[in-house]
Amino acid sequence: MVDAFAGYGVATVHEAQARTGVLAVSITPIYAGARIAGSAVTVSVPPADNWMIHVAVEQCHEGDVLVVAPTSPSDAGYFGELLATALQSRGVRGLVIDAGCRDVAELQHMGFPVWSKCVSPFGTVKETLGSVNVGVVCAGQWIEPGDVIVADDDGVVVVPRRKAADVLDACRVRDEKEAVSRKRYQAGELSLDVHGMREQLAASGLTYVDQPPDA
């Protein structure tokens, strides 16, 4: 079922679950064109310390997405092509990290997509423990292990595991509706008419005034 989410964009999934679950807009893809869906393996890491990501690799399986959140804001580059090599060999689909990522040219070359807060060559230490597969707050969203992560050029959204089936249904419905609207818009119809907004607008007090000819 997780795979089916990749057929919908992040915006659609977010709307389909009542406009919830979007990570902060500070999280952006390191290269354009990737779209993934997967099951979250979560990691809580200390600032500028990536030891726990090494521990997390072993917990990852085919179809997972790694989700990393520092306990205090960090610009450090926690992740690069060596860790990506290890994850890719296990079938992991990508990384979402509320911190920095490095080796971005190599990662694009490998086809391992990352959504991060920044690109940063600054290295991390391996000194302090953290936690794997616990609930974490990542870029403003609460993510539990096994939740569905969908990510594309628009950003990242999390779908709570227990709601995934319902959200997927809602995505289908929304997608079909939008296909109808799209055709009508292409034909020159206005959303004011397609969605019957004119009455509501008038009821809310919208008025039209003529512009003076020289305004």
Next chain:
Amino acid sequence: MVDAFAGYGVATVHEAQARTGVLAVSITPIYAGARIAGSAVTVSVPPADNWMIHVAVEQCHEGDVLVVAPTSPSDAGYFGELLATALQSRGVRGLVIDAGCRDVAELQHMGFPVWSKCVSPFGTVKETLGSVNVGVVCAGQWIEPGDVIVADDDGVVVVPRRKAADVLDACRVRDEKEAVSRKRYQAGELSLDVHGMREQLAASGLTYVDQPPDA
């Protein structure tokens, strides 16, 4: 006349009107390579509410650029491919928005350029009125309906409608001057000499000191 502005870059237009009119650098293109000029249709919207954009579509015509400014800062994704489809079918050339935009992959595919504050899948509501074709402050600039908007990879600049003809003339002059400078620079001449800066620099107190051989 508006079309002629597209032949000049944003930087040139800005310089040609005495270094005014540039929108804040937080406004960036969602994809590289677009350059447009058009007549502003302005929209003042509440935070996270895009109802008034739907109203604005009807006011847009061939050659327009839609300019959207929220009344309080918002990261919401006010605009996506459906609204772009509607605008494109009316001949609108692009969107400038001091807020979020989504469906960026689709927008690039459609060739509908957007300059926005962020990419954001976060959806908006349709609850509260705003205003169309009034003066708005967008990313630090005052823009009135009918002003000329020029946008490219460097950013966005607004030219007040009543000054457009003069600014266009000044663009031509500046462009020709720069062509001359470019050739001389390519030939290895220095701007210090091309623009006769050495005397002014000396008058301002510039001194040259020898560097010690090992410094």
Next chain:
Amino acid sequence: MVDAFAGYGVATVHEAQARTGVLAVSITPIYAGARIAGSAVTVSVPPADNWMIHVAVEQCHEGDVLVVAPTSPSDAGYFGELLATALQSRGVRGLVIDAGCRDVAELQHMGFPVWSKCVSPFGTVKETLGSVNVGVVCAGQWIEPGDVIVADDDGVVVVPRRKAADVLDACRVRDEKEAVSRKRYQAGELSLDVHGMREQLAASGLTYVDQPPDA
């Protein structure tokens, strides 16, 4: 020797000098794919005034990288294709600037790479002196003329001139080590085993708990 640094990425160089020298992550390349190494020519400029960059051009030689830092934060576009033309004709490899850059489409077309704080069409004046080839703080790092600058898609790092030979040696060592790790990761080995982390983790108190089957 400076040229040899271009064979290593910024992240490697940074690690090879004990995780020092990385410029702030706010400095990003204006286009992807460039990697350069060169000798720093430094410029301290007033906010929104690029006069001193014109003076600096004359001090630049084949293989240099221009490094520009304002004395107070500025979003102005200090640099564009005309100055790039002048620098390119002198063999300068690129620009690092803790301020704005413009004409980014032209710069990419010319193949003149820039790492900057922002893209900005806002023009500068030529009114106030600054300094060329003095120590400057650029994006959080102290840079002296003649230091080695390495820049790629990950960012920018400075190597103090007197340490350059040692750092280059350390880059080679690190690069070879990573090649070995990479192969083992590709073969499915874990960093926990490749680097013998399991004992240290246990000593630090790491424990593994079984997840309930439905968690």
Next chain:
Amino acid sequence: MVDAFAGYGVATVHEAQARTGVLAVSITPIYAGARIAGSAVTVSVPPADNWMIHVAVEQCHEGDVLVVAPTSPSDAGYFGELLATALQSRGVRGLVIDAGCRDVAELQHMGFPVWSKCVSPFGTVKETLGSVNVGVVCAGQWIEPGDVIVADDDGVVVVPRRKAADVLDACRVRDEKEAVSRKRYQAGELSLDVHGMREQLAASGLTYVDQPPDA
């Protein structure tokens, strides 16, 4: 009439003109406890250049508020106790500046209130002209000379000159309404009842669910 605005807080004035006119929250008072209303004298200044403020002093009169906006973002300290001395001797009530201010201890001692983007000791030059008493965008609002500026601990709001009388009436109405609400809230009544919100909430779909006893 301008003076009467000082009797109302910034929040009230903003609500009384249909939630418009508030400057960005980045503009804060340098000390707590000041509340002023006055007529705007506007100044457009280059980044890090305060020459035009000196020109503006001569244009200020009793009851004015000086409003300063740079043409590009600047952290420089454009204003200190010497300029405040000059303004205070002319009866100016305060300064609103979308840039830096310095000598804040002295300004508090003098009782000259300033709302600024930052406190900054960084000095400015006197090299480049700007404009006095033209329309300016200051912290996201369009302000024309003669507009009413109201500022207090909550921030700053601008009231367009031609709307001032109507807005003042609306302030009175709002203030009286709030006095009634305040009394009822103090007596323990709920806004749900005071403003009859329960029906609208139910109509919008609000539901109440019992919390499990241990939740």
Next chain:
Amino acid sequence: MVDAFAGYGVATVHEAQARTGVLAVSITPIYAGARIAGSAVTVSVPPADNWMIHVAVEQCHEGDVLVVAPTSPSDAGYFGELLATALQSRGVRGLVIDAGCRDVAELQHMGFPVWSKCVSPFGTVKETLGSVNVGVVCAGQWIEPGDVIVADDDGVVVVPRRKAADVLDACRVRDEKEAVSRKRYQAGELSLDVHGMREQLAASGLTYVDQPPDA
């Protein structure tokens, strides 16, 4: 038990629960000198819409702290002295909000403390539902209804309800330890000796070098 937390500072509570639970540093008190502890009543609100806060007031009781988080970043002023009057009459101890607050002078006068992201006169609408007493992410922390909120001049920390007793014990232990250290520091002893750090530092490779007399 909740009350006992107010005897410890936020920093102590945070350390006592293994350095977890601190809200982002962007959340600051609107006035200095308040220190509170209480039980969380949580509210998830749409951007720039405070309708649900009115609903939440009814769910608040003596000893509670209201916690408000928008679903998308907002600078709006969701809360002022009227809502504070209603909450104060119900015995609520304060507000934590990852958005704006207004009427700060009145709130200080009333003695109703608020920790907010900004001070903002910008008003909100009452159009869209949200949720009361659900888990929310507020300023980077996951907060559930009934969790303990502790707030002082240093910021805000959340203690999960089920851990409260243990954390309180750990606070006592830590507090007593610090009292001992404080006395020894006051007497001129060094933490290097008080905590026996010299050996660990040496083991980590710390070396001391003589400074040249003129350095």
Next chain:
Amino acid sequence: MVDAFAGYGVATVHEAQARTGVLAVSITPIYAGARIAGSAVTVSVPPADNWMIHVAVEQCHEGDVLVVAPTSPSDAGYFGELLATALQSRGVRGLVIDAGCRDVAELQHMGFPVWSKCVSPFGTVKETLGSVNVGVVCAGQWIEPGDVIVADDDGVVVVPRRKAADVLDACRVRDEKEAVSRKRYQAGELSLDVHGMREQLAASGLTYVDQPPDA
């Protein structure tokens, strides 16, 4: 000589050394009213690790100011009242830190002033070495051990040790000049006249236009 600097404000010292040396405006005092001057003891610390501050305490003497800079941005609370107690007992005058500080109520009570990037209860670890009394970049300025640090409500400025005597002389000169200007401004004279700016303004092209009576 260092003590004499405390008689001048940060703004004056900065101007007296040709507008150099000011730390970024993100560094602010944790309480108002302190003004100090002292000799820098510098500390370079890893992100979120304050071990090296403990080492630095031993290197501090009467009249010093501790200057702490992380090698990568950190919001952690590196410093609180226990370390302040240790420093105060050694005669240290204050702390400047490009990171977080906690226990701000206690620090104000003790009269130990701190200039920091933020207030943060988030704790640090003691795992990784750094350096004491080396050159550091702190908030955008290069600071060497023994440099003079001056800090007040306006911010922080560094004076290189070798220039201290000259800068102090320049402070005296500037201070006397300003006293004369202040008197003339208090008497209602304009800076345009006091400093003879009218001719330069006219030469730069300043023109005065009559405002229409109703503008």
